[in-house]
Amino acid sequence: MFIQAIISRIVIIIISCTLLLIGCRKPQEINDRIENYDERLSGGQQTTFNETYDDAFPVLSASKVTTHNLGDAVFGATFVTSPAPINPGLGPVFNNVSCGSCHINNGVGKPPVNGTEQGQSFLFKLSMPGYDAHGGSVHVPNYGVQLQSRAVFGVQPEGKVSITYSNIQGEFTDGVKYNLQKPTYTITNPYMPLPAGVLMSPRLPMAVIGLGLLDALTDNWMLEHQDLNDANNDGITGKVNYVWNERTQTKTIGRFGWKATIPTIEQQVALAFNEDMGITSPLFPVESTYGQFQYDKLNDDSEINDSILSTVTFYIKSLAVTARRNVNDATVQQGKSIFKQLNCSGCHLMTARTGVNMGYTEVSNQLIFPFTDLLLHDMGSELSDNRPEFDALGSEWRTPPLWGIGLSQKINGNTHYLHDGRARSLEEAILWHGGEALQNKTAYTKLTKEDRNALIKFLQSL
Template sequence: MRHSSILRSLAGAGLVLGLSAGGFGAHAGVLDEPHLRIVPRTEAEKERIGKVLAAPEDFSAAQAFEEMSAGAATVRPRNNADAFSQPSGNMPFADELDFKVGNGLFRKLWVSSPSSTLASDGLGPLYNARSCQRCHLKDGRGHPPEGPEDTAVSMFLRVSVPGGEEQAMAEIEDYISTSPEPTYGAQLQDFSLPGHKAEYRLDVGYEEREVALSGGEVASLRVPTYEAADLGYGPLHPDAMLSPRVAPQMIGLGLLEAIPAADIMAKADPGDVDGDGISGRPNIIWSLEYDMPMLGRFGHKAGAPTVKHQTASAFAGDIGISNPLFPDPWGECTAAQAACRAGPHGDGDDRVYEIDGEGLDLVTFYSRNLAVPARRDVSEAEVLRGKEVFYDTGCTSCHTPAYVTHRLEDQPEQSFQLIWPYTDMLLHDMGEGLADNRPEARATGREWRTAPLWGVGMTERVSEHTYFLHDGRARSLLEAILWHGGEAQAQRDAVVEMAPEDRAALIEFLESL
């Protein structure tokens, strides 16, 4: 294991680690977690947790509770597209109504203002989708456009230019300063209301590239190119940086939010002190909720610190809906888009925001409590062999198998659960092949947050596709592995060179998650 027991014990004791060289010594306040009401762990609990999370020495049988990916919050795996749409398995009955109302708001189609349905107007004027569900299809992952007749409704381009954000630069060490593109803002919207021009049309092209594997096998990767075509408001800034993003799956977010920040920080090795080639770094984000730096947890580059922040940002950027954290009624429209800002918005009448604090909290509760299905075939011989290959290859250096969440006063669904998300929640340099060359907070243009792997084996069941990575370029789990580079180059090469039967077992294991 690449993380020393000393680091783990320090983190478990809640001590601040002074890793100043690219680390987090200058902003140790990110160990604070104001979004959670935490009951401190006892010394006995810390000792128990250390034993439970120890790496297995025997791969002939499944570990205790390994089938329960989300602890008591786990639900049985359904054989239909609703597999990711169930509430936490341990949700109190009294909270189920909040979950269902939040689901209704998540699925609700917003309309333009003015409208007779005042609770549903405020769409756009520029937007990527009319509802949260339109991007997160069945609460699963989105996909790139499939052919000329398909829209990019669950995929868009983020955009920024260098410079700006002086406050964040001063408050957060190693922050990479960027600003929204002056004309188009922070992301490009490909839909618009009547009387307004859409910002662009996303064109995606692919070139096939073959990769030779051991045993005479051959894989093919599709190398993508992206174009912001039919720009509606003039050319992009010459220094504009574009990054394609598909909507990620929604399951287990509340449990990821409840992982102790100290446990995540303890896995960081920004200077690769142990020399294993893996140098995960935390992203640090300025929280609009709490007006302070916080650990980034959500998004492809860990660009949001909490589920609520991520939800509010998506309402504003994707749908154009104002809320307490992003109060502009015109959503993403910039000062250069005067007609958009001057158009009718849904902030009149008795409303201050197009979705108020109560509505935002309900959608946050829903998003926090979308359940993770139980593992399948956890004790099958081929799956167990694949798990051993996963460990032996070093995949757990980034895809940390398990955690125990905080004990929480007011979130029984997330409180003190043994979970198996297979992520360290840190940023890693994934090489030039996956680079978007667009920084986000402390994340460089080559860095991405380790994606959680729970639920990946059910992607086709839920989303009717098997597209993976931040832009959906990989058409299978094997292709996703073969795109790994940078810090994961050695693991990628090991998969290429290993015996075909071991490679097949590895994929079998991943599909059981």
């Protein structure tokens, strides 16, 4: 008994010393030797081995699990027209009735199937040319900054969108041909005349896993990878988007969304409530229709309170990343070397270490494999939406994280990639890369079929 007590005390002292040392140590950057780590652990200690985007962080205190579950319930909850005893606040115009209806199984959305059917998990951002006082998008009169394609009963949806596709043919160096489908979008049935010169940008809802870990990457980490003038001559620049932060009321670094226009998860959640569902919150207390023809004029804002907003925010902050599969498969490993050789990893950074965070230790100092630098890159004219947002030009898009991408078909039953889901396969997504990624795409087309397959197999292992 006595000896055991002494031993346990010694152990406690040793642990405490270790903690102290870790506490003092600066977060190590990419000196981390990847081969010393288990590559399957895409999200560090917050990796799930279940093939689902629904799991909470495996390491999470009991009280935080409770908060996560409360947020989960709200994320799945259907909102209805006010006043109502349960989940009021929907509309008057909206894109969907719950968070989970767009982020089905917490995964990606899908564009309308036959081009005319209205997608329920797909939306369009709108704006007039130029910048508002903060450098953001200029509201379209009577429309705002998003086309809400649905409405509560008795209110007009702002409009629908029709999509037509044209074929683009290409050829690999080995003679194999490929087809890409290029979308063209037209707003139909506008509820009010649209002013000339409206800019529109289609957006596919993104998977919501691992965002707490991306949030835990430091601003400095992003700035260190920024390479505005391509000083290292690799053809890749990388640019931080400075965006408006509603909480601080200043411009801070953006890291979420297809163009990195969102600085924090809280802002993303509150903005989605506001624009996608027509629900006001303490962070966005003004209806998306304010000043418009169909404004509800109800004195019921905010329609959700701080605790609802913060539980959903925490839910998103604590969704685990799926583990990689087949990491030791020879083809997968071959694909991984090709990924590096083609310098796909120049933007889709394979490793990163989160900052030390004593306020949220669950994400503190984790070696993760996000496959993103969270920076903006010129992706060429074919992918350009010609609609600037803060420092992001029309052709500039944020490198999307690739973790979990190999499971998207299992999670969502379909495969659609890029900001508007035009790529129907991982290969098509690669083939759409242009601008400063054109060199990488060209290199891909010069690969043998076997090497191309290996690269795809590697991506499928993520």
